[in-house]
Amino acid sequence: VRDRGFCGALDLDRPSLARSYRSIPARRLIYKGGDITDDVHVIRDGWAACLYRLPDGRHQILAFLIPGDLVSVGALFKEFHTFSVQALTDVAYCMFRRAELQKEMMGNRRVFEKFVEIGFAEKEAADQAVVSLGRRSAPARIAHLILSLMTRLQARGLVGDMKFDLPLRQQHIADAVGLTTVHVSRVINKFRKEGLLDLAHRRVQIANLTGLQRIADEG
Amino acid sequence: VRDRGFCGALDLDRPSLARSYRSIPARRLIYKGGDITDDVHVIRDGWAACLYRLPDGRHQILAFLIPGDLVSVGALFKEFHTFSVQALTDVAYCMFRRAELQKEMMGNRRVFEKFVEIGFAEKEAADQAVVSLGRRSAPARIAHLILSLMTRLQARGLVGDMKFDLPLRQQHIADAVGLTTVHVSRVINKFRKEGLLDLAHRRVQIANLTGLQRIADEG
DNA sequence: CGGAAACTTGATCGAATTCAAATAAGGTGG
């Protein structure tokens, strides 16, 4: 797999800005909510999630991060976040210094616009999540999530022939769409039985795209 | 009530930038999702909401806009939104031209940082909404909404003695927290009976702040 | 191969929805 640290969402042409490279095993926190830091993280390989921890131990996943993703443009301007970032698989990532990235951004119109674009994509995704959680049924939420992940993975060339790696536990899906793992399991099995998709061994195969889209939009 | 068109969230010191002033009655759309426009709207008086319309006629409110609020920093860079903006009460608003506001922003460090700050506040609010809708009970969501509105209104000096105007129909609350009006009514009445708040004639009185906060955090 | 984590399945429960009707609040023209 080629290095997506600079060419993914971020698309910088100054790799020398990267301050350090790291790897971290699945489940470990890459960043703990509230901690003050000068670092801006970019995922190079593996999956991670931005998540909010409720006082009682429950979680809500705010975003999934795939290879090439900047953790959040917020990191460019703020020295801490309210959410944590957790590795879902083993993750390779790199870090930039906020100040340097900020200078790069302010001095280069193209980079500036790239960050603006990423920021709005984040806002757009958050708004869509609100719509899903607020007004869509469980099957619709799950279908939506899978389709939106496919779209993002496609943009990174990570989807082939309606198949792609989806290294999420059902717990992660549940924490993203506001359901329990038990119910996620039931819904996915229903999808399977209805011939909509095949999900096994951390891989999905979309078997009936329009069927899935119908469920995503009308539930 | 003094004019908050320039001094509210936006805090520009160049009122001359405003292109035009308008008024619009309750229920009317200020902006229709998908329409292309050069205008950036700022609410001067009254309440409005950013909302997403589902194909089947249901709504999800993404944000409430109170006097002084910019509709969305997204308007500074994009020529359309996916959401609509609807007046919830009679609304007075003004419009800027995107290009002019953008120039003002790029030429003035303070204004730039103000927009960055507003943008992150929007993202933060969206993330909090995701957490609420995904993982909190109906009472917790409603309590959260009311408390967060109070905080925002306080910042604009619109709260006195734990009382403030809340010109929302229960339908608006329902569309914001992902419930039905029937259930919103039941929950609010429970709050009333438990002596947590008093809500009547478009005005709220918080009777037991810590009690409400407890419900907001543990539901 | 063995143990732990993840997933599945069934039974039961409960929060919120739906349906339906009654009451209250607003707004308008007379």
Place this chain on the structure above:
DNA sequence: CCACCTTATTTGAATTCGATCAAGTTTCCG
């Protein structure tokens, strides 16, 4: 200011979707 009509809110009963509880089963890894 009142009668009337519309829009909101409240309340009750029945229903449903998804949660919870409790085993099983499968998968994953060392």
